[in-house]
Amino acid sequence: MSTPKMKLSCPMPKLDYDRISLAHGGGGTLTNNLLAKGVFDLLGNELLDKHHDGAIFDWSGKTAFTTDSFVISPLFFPGGDIGELAVNGTVNDLAMCGAIPKYLSLSFIIEEGLMMDDFWRILISIKSACEAANVKVITGDTKVVENGKGDKIFINTTGIGHVMDGAQIDIDRVSVGDAIIVSDVIASHGIAIMSVREGLEFDSDILSDTRPLHNACNSLIQTFGSSIKLLKDPTRGGLASVLNEIARDSANGILLEETKIPIDNQVKAACEILGLDPLYVANEGIFIAVVEADKAEEVVVHLKSLDPNSKATVIGSVTEKHPRQVVIKSGIGGKRIVNMLVGQQLPRIC
Amino acid sequence: MSTPKMKLSCPMPKLDYDRISLAHGGGGTLTNNLLAKGVFDLLGNELLDKHHDGAIFDWSGKTAFTTDSFVISPLFFPGGDIGELAVNGTVNDLAMCGAIPKYLSLSFIIEEGLMMDDFWRILISIKSACEAANVKVITGDTKVVENGKGDKIFINTTGIGHVMDGAQIDIDRVSVGDAIIVSDVIASHGIAIMSVREGLEFDSDILSDTRPLHNACNSLIQTFGSSIKLLKDPTRGGLASVLNEIARDSANGILLEETKIPIDNQVKAACEILGLDPLYVANEGIFIAVVEADKAEEVVVHLKSLDPNSKATVIGSVTEKHPRQVVIKSGIGGKRIVNMLVGQQLPRIC
Numbered sequence: 001m002s003t004p005k006m007k008l009s010c011p012m013p014k015l016d017y018d019r020i021s022l023a024h025g026g027g028g029t030l031t032n033n034l035l036a037k038g039v040f041d042l043l044g045n046e047l048l049d050k051h052h053d054g055a056i057f058d059w060s061g062k063t064a065f066t067t068d069s070f071v072i073s074p075l076f077f078p079g080g081d082i083g084e085l086a087v088n089g090t091v092n093d094l095a096m097c098g099a100i101p102k103y104l105s106l107s108f109i110i111e112e113g114l115m116m117d118d119f120w121r122i123l124i125s126i127k128s129a130c131e132a133a134n135v136k137v138i139t140g141d142t143k144v145v146e147n148g149k150g151d152k153i154f155i156n157t158t159g160i161g162h163v164m165d166g167a168q169i170d171i172d173r174v175s176v177g178d179a180i181i182v183s184d185v186i187a188s189h190g191i192a193i194m195s196v197r198e199g200l201e202f203d204s205d206i207l208s209d210t211r212p213l214h215n216a217c218n219s220l221i222q223t224f225g226s227s228i229k230l231l232k233d234p235t236r237g238g239l240a241s242v243l244n245e246i247a248r249d250s251a252n253g254i255l256l257e258e259t260k261i262p263i264d265n266q267v268k269a270a271c272e273i274l275g276l277d278p279l280y281v282a283n284e285g286i287f288i289a290v291v292e293a294d295k296a297e298e299v300v301v302h303l304k305s306l307d308p309n310s311k312a313t314v315i316g317s318v319t320e321k322h323p324r325q326v327v328i329k330s331g332i333g334g335k336r337i338v339n340m341l342v343g344q345q346l347p348r349i350c
Numbered sequence: 351m352s353t354p355k356m357k358l359s360c361p362m363p364k365l366d367y368d369r370i371s372l373a374h375g376g377g378g379t380l381t382n383n384l385l386a387k388g389v390f391d392l393l394g395n396e397l398l399d400k401h402h403d404g405a406i407f408d409w410s411g412k413t414a415f416t417t418d419s420f421v422i423s424p425l426f427f428p429g430g431d432i433g434e435l436a437v438n439g440t441v442n443d444l445a446m447c448g449a450i451p452k453y454l455s456l457s458f459i460i461e462e463g464l465m466m467d468d469f470w471r472i473l474i475s476i477k478s479a480c481e482a483a484n485v486k487v488i489t490g491d492t493k494v495v496e497n498g499k500g501d502k503i504f505i506n507t508t509g510i511g512h513v514m515d516g517a518q519i520d521i522d523r524v525s526v527g528d529a530i531i532v533s534d535v536i537a538s539h540g541i542a543i544m545s546v547r548e549g550l551e552f553d554s555d556i557l558s559d560t561r562p563l564h565n566a567c568n569s570l571i572q573t574f575g576s577s578i579k580l581l582k583d584p585t586r587g588g589l590a591s592v593l594n595e596i597a598r599d600s601a602n603g604i605l606l607e608e609t610k611i612p613i614d615n616q617v618k619a620a621c622e623i624l625g626l627d628p629l630y631v632a633n634e635g636i637f638i639a640v641v642e643a644d645k646a647e648e649v650v651v652h653l654k655s656l657d658p659n660s661k662a663t664v665i666g667s668v669t670e671k672h673p674r675q676v677v678i679k680s681g682i683g684g685k686r687i688v689n690m691l692v693g694q695q696l697p698r699i700c
Contacts, residue, residue: 026694027586027632032595051599052521053443053582054416056513059409066404067455067508071493093403105417105508109459143421143504146697151499158417158455158508163406171402232403236377245382249401282377344376347496 010127012120013037020114025144035142042123043106043130047138055103055138062163064097066090069156073348075118078192079207082155083125085284085350088212089235090157091133095214096231096287098167098221101133105158107141111150122153133212135159164218166225173229174250178318179296181289183216183303184209185262185311186239190281191270193349206266209285216306217287223302230290233283235350237341240279242288243326244340253322256338259331262311279328280341282349290318360477362470363387370464375494385492392473393456393480397488405453405488412513414449416440419506423698425468428542429557432505433475435634435700438562439585440507441483445564446581446637448517448571451483455508456490461500472503483562485509514568516575523579524600528668529646531639533566533653534559535612535661536589540631541620543699556616559635566656567637573652580640583633585700587691590629592638593676594690603672606688609681612661629678630691632699640668 015037016030023030040048047055070086087104094101106126110119130137192208213233220228234242239261247254263271263278271278291299296314303312321327326338365387366380373380390398397405420436437454444451456476460469480487542558563583570578584592589611597604613621613628621628641649646664653662671677676688 022697023693025586025697026691027588028591028630028691028694029689030693031587032690050521051595052519053446054414054449054509056412056414056447056449056519058411059413060411061409062406063409064404064406065453065455065510066489067457067506068491069457069459069493069506071459071495073499096403097406099404099406103415105415107417107419107506107508109419109421109504139416141418143419144697145421145501145504148498149423149501150504151495154459154493154495154500154504156417156419156457156506156508158457158506159404160415160510169402169406171400236375237381238377241378245401280378339379340382341376341378343373343380344378347372347375347494 010042010124012117013041015116018116020110020112020116020119020144022112022144022146025142031142038123042127043137045136045138064094064099064161064163066093067156067158068093069154070350071154071348072350073151074196075152077196077208080210081122081125082153083122084129085210086155086157087126087129087133088210088284089350090159091135092213092233094159094161095217096233097163098169098231099161099163100218101135101159101161101214103138103160104135105139106137107156108143109150109154110142110144111152112144112147114152133214164221167221168226169231171230171249174246174252174290174318176252176318176320177293178229178290179293179314180254180316181291181296181299181312182262182286182315183310183312184286185264186283186286187263187267187271187278187281189284190346190349191267194274194346197346204266204270206270209283211285213285213287216303219306220289220299220302224295224299227292227295228289231287233287235284236282238280238282240326240338241341246290247326248324251323253319254316254326255319256316256326256328258328260313260315262313276345279338280345284350360392360474362467363391365466368466370460370462370466370469370494372462372494372496375492381492388473392477393487395486395488414444414447414511414513416443417506417508418443419504420700421504421698422700423501424546425502427546427558430560431472431475432503433472434479435560436505436507437476437479437483438560438634439700440509441485442563442583444509444511445567446583447513448519448581449511449513450568451485451509451511451564453488453510454485456487457506458492459500459504460492460494461502462494462497464502483564514571517571518576519581521580521599524596524602524640524668526602526668526670527643528579528640529643529664530604530666531641531646531649531662532612532636532665533660533662534636535614536633536636537613537617537621537628537631539634540696540699541617544624544696554616554620556620559633561635563635563637566653569656570639570649570652574645574649577642577645578639581637583637585634586632588630588632590676590688591691596640597676598674601673603669604666604676605669606666606676606678608678610663610665612663626695629688630695634700
């Protein structure tokens with residue numbers, strides 16, 4: 001469950017239109033006004049303020065570079081919105097590289113007719129999330145497509161960060177005996193979205209877990225160095241799909257213990273009602289760490305010291321048995337293979 | 351007019367589906383198969399092949415970082431397609447920063463139902479354009495939205511490049527007396543798109559000018575160093591809008607000579623038929639250089655030495671008169687103010 005988040009409150013500037021029009025993407029006066037009053041004022045910094053075709057800065061060292069487009073529906077959901085998600089998603093992908101997130105690009109594809117109020121709420125949310133993650137938006141782009149050719153707003157963020165000294169995140173380092181740790185309860189994001197998605201509505205207090213993970217990941221690397229072999233955030237496809245990718249790409253097996261996998265009781269109940277296996281439900285605010293076995297308990301203690309509410313725990317291990325397969329052991333000792341998600345559970349979960 | 355381009359010819363891999371489905375964006379087996387067979391095989395390199403959440407590499411020096419989303423319709427147009435455009439567009443924004451383009455991220459937002467053949471054609475085109483521009487795609491993302499919630503495919507590319515030693519591209523360096531050079535004929539891209547756009551069809555041989563501009567721009571900086579004060583590509587909004595941005599941001603006036611502005615006769619005729627001012631028509635393969643006046647003719651000669659077909663020429667100058675305004679002098683000596691594009695000419699031109 002995510003903790004309550006502080007949001008900035010900035011009055012919307014006086015703009016000439018209530019809704020985004022095609023002309024806001026035309027590259028002329030409306031585009032310039034929207035950027036000047038709507039974006040640059042809010043997100044401005046010394047690099048973005050140059051308004052050039054790109055940002056220019058000095059940089060040196062091992063670098064992580066990652067991109068994600070966000071198409072989530074609805075735009076506003078329990079626990080977050082597309083703006084916050086777009087920042088956190090890319091911040092987290094940098095964190096999974098063992099990097100300290102630094103700069104983001106921000107690109108909008110807006111459907112004609114998007115309410116200016118909604119765009120403003122999303123911008124405010126982006127600003128808040130950037131401040132929380134200590135990243136800056138330094139370059140961007142805005143396109144507008146005709147009504148019916150998009151869906152309100154899609155956001156791409158691309159990020160760069162400094163890979164930490166001592167980070168040795170590499171799938172090739174995963175080896176037999178390593179412990180698999182999950183940083184917190186699973187499946188909250190997907191269930192929060194489903195709880196408000198058309199046709200699937202039910203009352204719940206379940207919130208998306210969207211949040212930046214770089215502090216926890218950076219702290220693990222600072223404390224445990226190369227004992228942290230891999231970090232992955234189990235977003236689309238859930239825990240099962242990401243663990244299958246790790247098994248496949250490392251050519252090892254993974255054995256999970258079902259009773260160890262942390263899940264909120266409400267989320268578990270919702271999964272049962274909806275007939276969903278929580279192992280396949282999307283997450284946005286947790287990560288999997290593959291760590292040297294003899295450091296596993298220390299890593300868990302460390303994660304709990306960073307967040308006393310964390311349900312971090314060892315959920316399994318890497319094994320030489322059943323290479324390239326993920327197997328789960330149930331509470332009563334039975335075993336079954338957990339495949340990668342076949343098809344998809346719910347479109348546009350992120 | 352762009353020169354004929356060599357395209358790679360790669361047979362499409364055998365995939366399980368003729369069209370992209372929602373499940374291709376689900377993060378499970380179909381996403382993985384599509385990436386493995388469709389994307390990684392074609393675009394693979396030592397960084398992309400890691401399949402991690404981001405790419406990791408060593409980097410040092412002054413850096414340019416830029417992003418663009420491409421929503422052009424139709425996807426395939428005379429002289430190019432969305433894939434090539436998406437690579438060239440970001441390569442060119444890096445070039446306008448005085449940078450040598452190096453790495454790209456690549457993010458797709460695909461509408462359910464996109465023909466796999468079309469996706470493959472676009473991927474081939476991306477690969478060709480990357481090779482032509484000497485850049486590598488090193489990280490990416492694929493999302494799929496429901497039929498009717500997108501329009502076939504949108505592409506975001508974000509790029510990083512090394513700013514060249516000696517480059518001093520900065521709007522604050524633009525000063526009275528500087529020459530304004532355009533690298534080639536204007537308005538070809540916009541007219542090529544209009545020629546095939548629904549409701550505006552007419553026969554023409556006009557091709558989009560989409561092409562990478564980094565070789566020309568990099569060569570100018572290498573040869574003329576700080577005498578090159580600003581580089582801008584006049585895409586959406588055309589020459590008029592970009593020159594207005596330069597006038598506004600430098601607080602200077604710009605005086606153009608109408609008869610000097612190079613335009614292909616066919617393009618000019620098409621503009622007259624369509625009632626369009628070519629100054630506002632989008633370009634994808636030309637740039638404006640603001641240069642020290644006493645180097646202007648040498649710069650033009652240099653551009654023509656790089657491309658014997660180039661119609662590069664001095665089209666105007668920076669003046670202390672009419673600050674923040676662009677004024678054009680006609681062939682018979684009359685003057686008029688050229689404003690930034692108001693509204694937009696044609697949506698989704700890039």
